[in-house]
Amino acid sequence: xxxxxxxxxxxxxxxxxxxxxxxxxxxxxxxxxxxxxxxxxxxxxxxxxxxxxxxxxxxxxxxxxxxxxxxxxxxxxxxxxxxxxxxxxxxxxxxxxxxxxxxxxxxxxxxxxxxxxxxxxxxxxxxxxxxxxxxxxxxxxxxxx
Numbered sequence: 001x002x003x004x005x006x007x008x009x010x011x012x013x014x015x016x017x018x019x020x021x022x023x024x025x026x027x028x029x030x031x032x033x034x035x036x037x038x039x040x041x042x043x044x045x046x047x048x049x050x051x052x053x054x055x056x057x058x059x060x061x062x063x064x065x066x067x068x069x070x071x072x073x074x075x076x077x078x079x080x081x082x083x084x085x086x087x088x089x090x091x092x093x094x095x096x097x098x099x100x101x102x103x104x105x106x107x108x109x110x111x112x113x114x115x116x117x118x119x120x121x122x123x124x125x126x127x128x129x130x131x132x133x134x135x136x137x138x139x140x141x142x143x144x145x
Contacts, residue, residue, distance in 0.1 A: 002033075003116075005042065005115060006040050006041055006119070007041070008118050009118075020116070021044075022052075025048070025114065028114075029049075029052075030054070035049075039071040042075075043071050046059065049082075050079035057083045059083055060086075060106050087105070107129060107133050107136060108136070112140070112141065113133040113139075114140070114141045115143065118145055
């Protein structure tokens with residue numbers, strides 16, 4: 001499963017995300033998750049999956065882990081040995097194109113995308129990922145936050 005979601009998560013109490021993950025991620029806990037290594041949903045989901053499941057975890061970043069925001073670096077460090085693979089795509093410049101390439105990579109390797117969008121605006125990376133999933137004929141689960 002590819003996980004995608006908003007970076008803006010402060011509008012809800014942190015415990016709300018745990019409850020959402022119990023409902024929407026736990027049923028797939030025996031699977032393989034691809035997470036984008038960003039702050040927000042990516043970091044929250046990584047921490048929850050590492051602590052509460054035995055799922056295989058792969059973190060995919062557009063450049064290198066060192067280029068990720070501090071919150072994401074902390075989540076990756078805390079998940080530590082629970083992460084099976086870290087894929088650094090090595091983008092020379094971190095911008096929209098690099099993040100979209102990372103999102104497509106995750107979808108291409110997953111059989112399902114679970115998205116946690118904050119907005120219905122189609123220009124967000126979360127919606128770009130969900131739309132790309134649909135274009136590939138793969139299922140997607142949308143959980144608005």
